[in-house]
Amino acid sequence: MVAVMRSHPDLPTEPNARIGRPRSAEADRAILAATRAALVELGWSKLTMGDVATRAGVAKTTLYRRWAGKSELVVDAVAVLFDELELPDLGSLVADVEAMVLRFAALLERPETRTAMMAVVAEATRDEALRKRIRVAIVDRQKVLVLQGRARAQARGELPYERDPVTAAHNADLIFDVIAGAVVHRTLVSAEPVDPAWARRFTRLLLHGASAVTPRP
Amino acid sequence: MVAVMRSHPDLPTEPNARIGRPRSAEADRAILAATRAALVELGWSKLTMGDVATRAGVAKTTLYRRWAGKSELVVDAVAVLFDELELPDLGSLVADVEAMVLRFAALLERPETRTAMMAVVAEATRDEALRKRIRVAIVDRQKVLVLQGRARAQARGELPYERDPVTAAHNADLIFDVIAGAVVHRTLVSAEPVDPAWARRFTRLLLHGASAVTPRP
DNA sequence: GGCTTTCGCTACGGCTCGTAGCGTAACTCC
DNA sequence: GGAGTTACGCTACGAGCCGTAGCGAAAGCC
Numbered sequence: 001m002v003a004v005m006r007s008h009p010d011l012p013t014e015p016n017a018r019i020g021r022p023r024s025a026e027a028d029r030a031i032l033a034a035t036r037a038a039l040v041e042l043g044w045s046k047l048t049m050g051d052v053a054t055r056a057g058v059a060k061t062t063l064y065r066r067w068a069g070k071s072e073l074v075v076d077a078v079a080v081l082f083d084e085l086e087l088p089d090l091g092s093l094v095a096d097v098e099a100m101v102l103r104f105a106a107l108l109e110r111p112e113t114r115t116a117m118m119a120v121v122a123e124a125t126r127d128e129a130l131r132k133r134i135r136v137a138i139v140d141r142q143k144v145l146v147l148q149g150r151a152r153a154q155a156r157g158e159l160p161y162e163r164d165p166v167t168a169a170h171n172a173d174l175i176f177d178v179i180a181g182a183v184v185h186r187t188l189v190s191a192e193p194v195d196p197a198w199a200r201r202f203t204r205l206l207l208h209g210a211s212a213v214t215p216r217p
Numbered sequence: 218m219v220a221v222m223r224s225h226p227d228l229p230t231e232p233n234a235r236i237g238r239p240r241s242a243e244a245d246r247a248i249l250a251a252t253r254a255a256l257v258e259l260g261w262s263k264l265t266m267g268d269v270a271t272r273a274g275v276a277k278t279t280l281y282r283r284w285a286g287k288s289e290l291v292v293d294a295v296a297v298l299f300d301e302l303e304l305p306d307l308g309s310l311v312a313d314v315e316a317m318v319l320r321f322a323a324l325l326e327r328p329e330t331r332t333a334m335m336a337v338v339a340e341a342t343r344d345e346a347l348r349k350r351i352r353v354a355i356v357d358r359q360k361v362l363v364l365q366g367r368a369r370a371q372a373r374g375e376l377p378y379e380r381d382p383v384t385a386a387h388n389a390d391l392i393f394d395v396i397a398g399a400v401v402h403r404t405l406v407s408a409e410p411v412d413p414a415w416a417r418r419f420t421r422l423l424l425h426g427a428s429a430v431t432p433r434p
Numbered sequence: 435g436g437c438t439t440t441c442g443c444t445a446c447g448g449c450t451c452g453t454a455g456c457g458t459a460a461c462t463c464c
Numbered sequence: 465g466g467a468g469t470t471a472c473g474c475t476a477c478g479a480g481c482c483g484t485a486g487c488g489a490a491a492g493c494c
Contacts, residue, residue, distance in 0.1 A: 021438075021492050050482085115339065119340075122261060122262075122334075125331050173409075177403045178398075178422065181401060181403070182395045185402075188338055189397070201391050207428055212426065235470085236468075237462075237471070238460040238471040266450080276472065279472065281452065
């Protein structure tokens with residue numbers, strides 16, 4: 001997540017231990033924290049590199065030595081928040097999904113992530129490198145949770161084991177897009193809260209389908 | 218969709234027929250078209266008001282007389298594209314949903330919408346007025362399609378009629394967030410194509426649930 | 435001590451923003 | 465036809481941010 005834009009890769013010496021003055025890890029910490037603070041106070045669009053540098057007590061040039069621009073910086077600043085996400089084990093697939101939805105939504109409702117996520121994804125539509133950065137720093141880590149949840153549910157006998165690995169991967173990707181997409185859309189586009197009642201309705205829909213949301217009399 | 222920021226509402230005379238030089242409808246057309254062209258060529262972040270004005274053959278001040286800023290302008294410019302969305306009647310709920318998903322995805326894969334949608338939603342997280350503008354200009358019109366689809370499916374006997382109107386509204390909102398959210402997430406975050414195969418898998422999941430994506434032997 | 439890299443600082447050209455001020459054009463009401 | 469009102473194109477401007485260059489000093493390796 002750190003260590004970006006080094007002038008030239010490790011050709012001369014062995015991979016670890018480069019020469020010259022090392023980069024201050026403390027500065028990294030301060031910059032990322034300052035970025036999150038600025039996101040909360042100003043939001044994505046009014047956040048400027050100069051302001052972040054001032055908040056962090058660092059020169060503006062130091063920022064540009066490590067991050068190519070605002071988008072890359074914000075991705076790294078927000079990514080650590082997603083690392084706190086964990087899949088709870090509540091004994092049943094329904095309970096696990098519901099809890100996961102609520103945790104994910106709580107994260108998206110924080111002002112930092114709320115204003116940052118959509119913005120960086122928007123930037124990424126025209127920037128392949130940024131897209132990859134978002135994927136490895138944020139998206140892929142969430143997708144792991146889906147895989148964990150499925151494995152648990154299969155062990156419990158709540159979901160069938162898939163024989164074809166291609167189908168299995170397809171299903172995992174699909175379910176991930178549905179869960180993340182629905183929560184994001186509800187939170188950021190519809191701008192309505194993801195409360196326990198919504199999580200319950202959504203989970204019911206996800207597991208049993210639209211035909212079952214209102215059971216026939 | 219037009220007619221914004223008029224200096225004072227129609228107090229003196231009757232509602233229609235205001236005094237003074239009327240606004241050029243041709244200019245509106247040219248500006249919105251220029252905005253879409255700029256979105257395609259430059260993308261959201263590099264689009265500037267001055268550039269749009271030049272493309273449209275209009276003075277920059279004319280833009281600011283009608284739109285408060287970039288976000289509002291782009292919302293209106295993209296909104297007309299969503300008006301082309303229609304719900305096909307293919308005889309079954311499955312076929313209708315699949316077709317709708319593909320049409321919606323095709324719209325999101327266009328360069329104009331691709332770069333614009335996420336960006337304006339990101340701006341809207343800190344701007345209630347902009348959020349409302351997006352809702353009435355884009356979101357609510359799509360939600361109607363869900364209501365249409367449900368009505369048809371109910372008439373066909375594919376979905377149960379809901380007695381409680383509150384539950385009915387909840388379900389419609391939920392299904393809307395799931396469909397739109399999943400397609401948007403797949404297209405813009407996962408950055409993978411929504412092809413007929415994906416649409417089929419998604420529709421199956423939506424209608425019958427995760428327990429049914431891989432039928433038990 | 436030599437070498438290399440990072441750091442803070444200052445300064446800069448370039449771009450975009452959003453507005454003000456003007457004279458002119460278009461339209462309505464009397 | 466004239467008076468009143470609003471929209472338009474144009475120019476100019478201060479303000480803010482961007483991203484970089486150039487410097488001397490600091491902090492590590494050989």
